[in-house]
Amino acid sequence: MRFDAITLHRVRLRRREPFVASGHTADWIDHVVVEAETVDGVAWGECAVPSDPYYLPETVETVWHVLRDFLVPAVLGRTWSTPEDLETLCAPVRGNYFAKSGLDMAAWDAFARDRGQSVAACLGATAKSVAAGVSFGIEADAGTLDARIGSAVAAGYRRVKLKIAPGRDVDTLRRVRRAWPEVPLIADANSAYTLDDLPLLRRLDDLGLMMLEQPLGWDDMLDHAELQRHLRTPVCLDESICSVRDAALALRLGSCRVIAIKPAHVGGLTEARRIHDLCAAAGVPVWCGGMHDFGIARAANLAVTALPNFSMPADVAGSDLYYAADIIKPPIVAEDGMVPVPSGPGLGVTVDVDAVRDHTVDRVTLHRPSA
Numbered sequence: 001m002r003f004d005a006i007t008l009h010r011v012r013l014r015r016r017e018p019f020v021a022s023g024h025t026a027d028w029i030d031h032v033v034v035e036a037e038t039v040d041g042v043a044w045g046e047c048a049v050p051s052d053p054y055y056l057p058e059t060v061e062t063v064w065h066v067l068r069d070f071l072v073p074a075v076l077g078r079t080w081s082t083p084e085d086l087e088t089l090c091a092p093v094r095g096n097y098f099a100k101s102g103l104d105m106a107a108w109d110a111f112a113r114d115r116g117q118s119v120a121a122c123l124g125a126t127a128k129s130v131a132a133g134v135s136f137g138i139e140a141d142a143g144t145l146d147a148r149i150g151s152a153v154a155a156g157y158r159r160v161k162l163k164i165a166p167g168r169d170v171d172t173l174r175r176v177r178r179a180w181p182e183v184p185l186i187a188d189a190n191s192a193y194t195l196d197d198l199p200l201l202r203r204l205d206d207l208g209l210m211m212l213e214q215p216l217g218w219d220d221m222l223d224h225a226e227l228q229r230h231l232r233t234p235v236c237l238d239e240s241i242c243s244v245r246d247a248a249l250a251l252r253l254g255s256c257r258v259i260a261i262k263p264a265h266v267g268g269l270t271e272a273r274r275i276h277d278l279c280a281a282a283g284v285p286v287w288c289g290g291m292h293d294f295g296i297a298r299a300a301n302l303a304v305t306a307l308p309n310f311s312m313p314a315d316v317a318g319s320d321l322y323y324a325a326d327i328i329k330p331p332i333v334a335e336d337g338m339v340p341v342p343s344g345p346g347l348g349v350t351v352d353v354d355a356v357r358d359h360t361v362d363r364v365t366l367h368r369p370s371a
């Protein structure tokens with residue numbers, strides 16, 4: 001396999017509603033879409049990276065820079081046989097996992113198309129559909145939040161995740177828990193607390209949460225291990241897990257009992273599968289988190305989520321929930337809380353090139369040196 005030309009598209013989609021987490025608000029989302037040309041056609045990837053560095057250090061701007069100036073030149077015109085080979089070509093660039101994820105995704109798309117199989121099948125995944133949960137930001141008022149939860153539960157979504165922050169935590173969760181006692185419920189703190197908050201965090205143990213996600217430092221392992229020793233509620237790590245080595249360290253230290261795998265910030269599907277396999281061997285469940293993904297990244301997430309140890313509902317809710325338009329057709333939608341895993345060749349979705357063009361705010365094409 002070989003990429004002869006790669007076009008980076010900065011694609012902007014407007015959200016149906018602004019999203020508020022502990023660190024930021026967003027009413028539109030930019031992602032970097034990777035269009036990679038091979039002799040046989042086009043493969044697609046998507047870097048589902050935030051615009052600001054309040055979640056992890058990378059941003060749309062850093063991804064653009066690292067792809068254009070380092071990663072794309074490193075792979076253009078080079079021959080590779082498997083996505084792991086392409087990953088090796090990218091390895092001299094340290095970190096920059098969001099940037100790498102778009103190329104890794106395109107490599108899986110090209111690789112699977114070449115074999116006439118779906119990416120899910122090439123990854124060794126067998127599930128035909130996956131259970132979907134929904135994630136809600138910190139809403140301005142209780143009525144709005146409750147209405148959204150109510151309609152998501154009525155639509156069949158299998159789990160509800162709420163963003164929490166100091167002052168917007170125990171009371172909100174308790175109210176939601178009373179209103180929906182049976183719904184699996186996750187609280188995601190996006191690193192808004194410290195160990196000084198231990199007394200407050202211990203109060204969450206009475207709420208029967210499915211897990212408490214990333215309560216402490218974004219790059220911490222030790223304090224989370226200390227916290228987990230004091231909590232019955234499973235701690236889940238998200239931001240702290242950017243590689244299989246991070247996952248191995250977390251399991252060794254006892255920093256969590258669940259891991260949220262996001263292909264976008266572990267460098268793509270190749271590393272996501274490694275983390276899945278490590279956790280499966282250790283008996284630690286994983287689930288697939290979302291990054292407000294557009295359709296391409298959503299399809300990739302579905303492919304890896306079809307692996308067997310992704311045993312908890314994923315953030316793969318239909319994109320229609322978040323965006324008025326998408327860049328694939330037809331869009332991915334959930335039915336009774338289940339989302340089918342694309343089974344066609346490659347990522348198994350058709351990219352709407354007109355939509356990509358219409359929503360692109362910046363674009364650059366690089367060619368292999370001899371072309």
Ligand code: MG
Pocket residue numbers: 188190213214238239260289
């Ligand atoms: Mg999270």
